[in-house]
Amino acid sequence: MHAELTTDGGFGAFPALARPVVLDEKDLSPADGAEFARLVAAARDEAGASRPRAAKAVPDGRTYRINIEGNDAQRFSAADPSIPPAFAALMDFVKRHGHRSR
Template structure:
């Protein structure tokens, strides 16, 4: 599975941070790969609920677009600092800690 996260907004514009963070789960240990897949499925399921819907942007908040290649299809998920599902938040944390720009 491949996950790409683009981040926009925030307090300071930093061009180096505009580049997406990419994680290929093939590079992870099996337990972390399974966790990523589980969280991705939960985040996709949450996208249709109130918890997964992007809300109006917060001043100086960041917005996130996550592209997930899952089960042979590509899914785009959007969230912001002011509203993201718990699964999206946990998956974002994994991508930030294990992915690369």
């Protein structure tokens, strides 16, 4: 699997921070690879469940997208201030283990 995290919006423009964070499962240890797969499955389950009505958008809020490529392509998205817990966990993992694209 391959993940790409894109962030849009927010206060100010920082071009280096606008580049996506990418993560390739082959670069992970077996334990981290298993955790990555678990987090993707949790985000998929969360996205498929009925969600409460989204909170009102905040000024200068950010929008986040995580695209997963592999056997089963997935697209997840969330925006400030209401980021679902499984999405937040997957986003944190991608940030910690991935790198900014060039």
